[in-house]
Amino acid sequence: MLKKLAVGIDIGGTLTKVGFVDISGELYAHLDFPTQGYPKVDDYLLVLASKIQYLEKQLSCDYEMMGLGIGAPNANYYRGTIEHAANLEWKGIIPFVSKIKSHFNVPIYMTNDANAAAIGEVVYGDAKKMRDFMVITLGTGLGSGIYANGALIYGHDAMAGELGHISIDKEGRLDGLGVKGGLEAYVSSTGLKRTIFELLSDSISDSELRNYSFNNLHGEDITRAAEHGDEIACAAFEVTGKILGEQLANFVAFSHPEAIFLLGGLAKSGKWIFEPTQRHLEANLLPYYKGKVKLLPSGMIDKNAAILGAAALVWNQQNH
Amino acid sequence: MLKKLAVGIDIGGTLTKVGFVDISGELYAHLDFPTQGYPKVDDYLLVLASKIQYLEKQLSCDYEMMGLGIGAPNANYYRGTIEHAANLEWKGIIPFVSKIKSHFNVPIYMTNDANAAAIGEVVYGDAKKMRDFMVITLGTGLGSGIYANGALIYGHDAMAGELGHISIDKEGRLDGLGVKGGLEAYVSSTGLKRTIFELLSDSISDSELRNYSFNNLHGEDITRAAEHGDEIACAAFEVTGKILGEQLANFVAFSHPEAIFLLGGLAKSGKWIFEPTQRHLEANLLPYYKGKVKLLPSGMIDKNAAILGAAALVWNQQNH
Numbered sequence: 001m002l003k004k005l006a007v008g009i010d011i012g013g014t015l016t017k018v019g020f021v022d023i024s025g026e027l028y029a030h031l032d033f034p035t036q037g038y039p040k041v042d043d044y045l046l047v048l049a050s051k052i053q054y055l056e057k058q059l060s061c062d063y064e065m066m067g068l069g070i071g072a073p074n075a076n077y078y079r080g081t082i083e084h085a086a087n088l089e090w091k092g093i094i095p096f097v098s099k100i101k102s103h104f105n106v107p108i109y110m111t112n113d114a115n116a117a118a119i120g121e122v123v124y125g126d127a128k129k130m131r132d133f134m135v136i137t138l139g140t141g142l143g144s145g146i147y148a149n150g151a152l153i154y155g156h157d158a159m160a161g162e163l164g165h166i167s168i169d170k171e172g173r174l175d176g177l178g179v180k181g182g183l184e185a186y187v188s189s190t191g192l193k194r195t196i197f198e199l200l201s202d203s204i205s206d207s208e209l210r211n212y213s214f215n216n217l218h219g220e221d222i223t224r225a226a227e228h229g230d231e232i233a234c235a236a237f238e239v240t241g242k243i244l245g246e247q248l249a250n251f252v253a254f255s256h257p258e259a260i261f262l263l264g265g266l267a268k269s270g271k272w273i274f275e276p277t278q279r280h281l282e283a284n285l286l287p288y289y290k291g292k293v294k295l296l297p298s299g300m301i302d303k304n305a306a307i308l309g310a311a312a313l314v315w316n317q318q319n320h
Numbered sequence: 321m322l323k324k325l326a327v328g329i330d331i332g333g334t335l336t337k338v339g340f341v342d343i344s345g346e347l348y349a350h351l352d353f354p355t356q357g358y359p360k361v362d363d364y365l366l367v368l369a370s371k372i373q374y375l376e377k378q379l380s381c382d383y384e385m386m387g388l389g390i391g392a393p394n395a396n397y398y399r400g401t402i403e404h405a406a407n408l409e410w411k412g413i414i415p416f417v418s419k420i421k422s423h424f425n426v427p428i429y430m431t432n433d434a435n436a437a438a439i440g441e442v443v444y445g446d447a448k449k450m451r452d453f454m455v456i457t458l459g460t461g462l463g464s465g466i467y468a469n470g471a472l473i474y475g476h477d478a479m480a481g482e483l484g485h486i487s488i489d490k491e492g493r494l495d496g497l498g499v500k501g502g503l504e505a506y507v508s509s510t511g512l513k514r515t516i517f518e519l520l521s522d523s524i525s526d527s528e529l530r531n532y533s534f535n536n537l538h539g540e541d542i543t544r545a546a547e548h549g550d551e552i553a554c555a556a557f558e559v560t561g562k563i564l565g566e567q568l569a570n571f572v573a574f575s576h577p578e579a580i581f582l583l584g585g586l587a588k589s590g591k592w593i594f595e596p597t598q599r600h601l602e603a604n605l606l607p608y609y610k611g612k613v614k615l616l617p618s619g620m621i622d623k624n625a626a627i628l629g630a631a632a633l634v635w636n637q638q639n640h
Contacts, residue, residue, distance in 0.1 A: 083608070084607075084608070131476070132475050132476040132480075146574070146575075148468055148469075148471075148473040148475070148480070149468075149469065149471045149473065149474070151468075151469045151471075153468040153469065153574075153575050153576075154469070154576075155452050155468070155575055155576020155577065156451070156452040156576050156577060156578035156612070157576060157608075157612065158576075159576050159608050159609065160452075160468070160573075160574065160575050160576035161573075161574070161576075162573040162576075162606060163573055163574065165573055165606050166570040166573050166574075167566065167569070167570060167604065170566070177606060177607065179606070246487065246490070249487075250486040250487060251574070253480075253481075253482040253483055253485055253486050254466070254473075254480065254481070254483065254486075254571070254574050254575075255466075255473050255475055255480050255574075255575075256473075256474075256475020256476050256477060256478075256479050256480035256481075256482075257475065257476060258476040284487065286482060286485050286497060286499070287404070287497065288403070288404070288477075288479050289479065292476075292477065
């Protein structure tokens with residue numbers, strides 16, 4: 001019998017991840033390659049197409065390619081375009097879907113990576129039966145995908161769910177889009193690092209994190225320091241969880257989700273980020289929401305969540 | 321021919337407004353009566369039923385009653401209950417819809433007043449062709465009704481859209497639900513008065529508003545003072561519009577509406593509130609939203625908007 005497979009493509013600022021996935025979430029073949037180094041998008045697409053063909057040869061089963069699902073920064077679901085993506089080499093508005101159509105004669109769907117993660121949570125993760133929930137991706141920045149009434153909120157022009165750029169303090173830190181006090185400047189892997197450096201400058205406590213440059217400091221280093229009882233690391237998680245919990249409480253007043261899923265690099269810090277976030281979320285919820293909103297880790301296998309989320313776009317269109 | 325009419329019932333803290341409305345928004349008969357004075361909800365319902373019967377006798381056309389639409393504070397659309405409403409005499413959870421069913425054998429729908437206003441904007445106002453928009457009601461408090469993908473966002477337990485209680489400043493003013501820095505403590509008719517009193521205490525400027533007590537100061541007095549060039553009144557509108565504009569810009573990043581409608585007492589101040597709100601909204605929008613989100617007055621005849629919004633619940637269920 002032909003195995004029905006979707007191709008999930010996650011286009012990140014650094015790496016592009018590609019994989020063949022079935023509807024149960026099993027990954028049949030996958031690889032990644034650098035996104036950078038192709039100033040012309042057409043050259044990148046030739047490489048992407050050849051990588052997919054290479055993966056096809058690896059497949060040991062008979063299969064039918066059901067479609068391509070693409071998660072990309074600043075992707076516009078309605079128009080199939082990538083628009084003014086700060087972290088990609090291709091400037092302006094790229095008609096990505098119409099270009100890739102010349103390589104593949106299957107349905108092609110594209111949205112931004114956080115929206116793909118939310119759809120992935122429905123298809124592969126723990127939101128299978130949920131109609132109202134949110135996914136917050138905590139990586140270099142903060143992304144969000146929001147479901148209400150059983151459907152992803154795309155908004156009037158497909159740019160809904162940019163919660164990383166809401167301003168929480170008009171005198172605060174600058175984020176990547178120039179927003180003063182933008183949430184992702186505090187709550188993301190980068191935001192956590194910025195908080196570490198703020199605390200290192202404010203305090204005189206000893207800390208193992210005083211041995212790292214900003215560029216060499218990674219999330220795992222901060223988690224490890226917290227596990228060693230490092231005061232600065234523990235305080236930074238508390239500050240980050242407080243801001244995230246307070247803001248999630250505000251988000252609940254918007255769409256009243258059943259659950260909020262955290263995903264991405266910072267979420268991998270586990271209890272260090274979940275515990276303070278949960279505590280401050282609960283403390284700040286309005287009376288009628290208290291005890292009713294679940295804060296959960298993503299139900300997708302985190303390592304391949306980006307590919308799964310992108311592949312889920314195909315199943316979501318065809319099976320739901 | 322039988323005229324098809326819906327009964328719109330708006331239950332406010334002070335007044336209950338009732339009217340018979342057709343699908344074009346024409347009001348055939350209406351009245352209001354005090355909501356207070358009935359410690360038992362059953363007594364109130366007897367009066368409400370008799371008022372509706374009284375209105376029926378006033379109708380000079382042959383008609384068919386298509387249903388009852390009810391807008392009420394803290395109304396739960398899913399359960400047909402009014403739950404812990406701070407401004408009503410009935411405490412706890414009131415099974416309002418099941419109680420009123422003993423009086424009327426027609427379909428009955430109930431939601432909170434701001435949600436009813438949003439549905440009213442679709443049925444009777446200027447959102448007839450919109451799929452993504454928000455209605456903000458600015459009265460004693462701040463209410464919100466949010467459409468995404470052509471449907472009202474009710475949320476997991478029908479309590480979505482409580483934007484009056486998001487916290488904008490953890491050191492700020494207390495709102496009616498005990499939230500520090502709750503938005504409605506700044507942006508509402510009451511919020512504007514509080515800002516007037518803050519400015520009167522901070523400044524030494526002369527102002528005609530120094531002749532009013534807090535309880536005797538009304539929105540019209542503040543608008544009139546602004547029209548006279550009163551510094552304090554003008555500054556209060558600027559402060560209020562700044563806070564509202566900044567927060568609306570955050571809301572846009574959530575659901576990316578095509579338009580935001582303002583309704584209610586404070587919206588009646590016209591340019592005094594719209595101009596600063598529009599200016600600060602636009603200044604704070606993310607690049608890809610700039611120039612694309614309309615700030616509009618409600619398209620419903622404001623005087624009867626509450627009855628129209630409630631009646632719209634009936635048409636929205638039956639005709640859409």
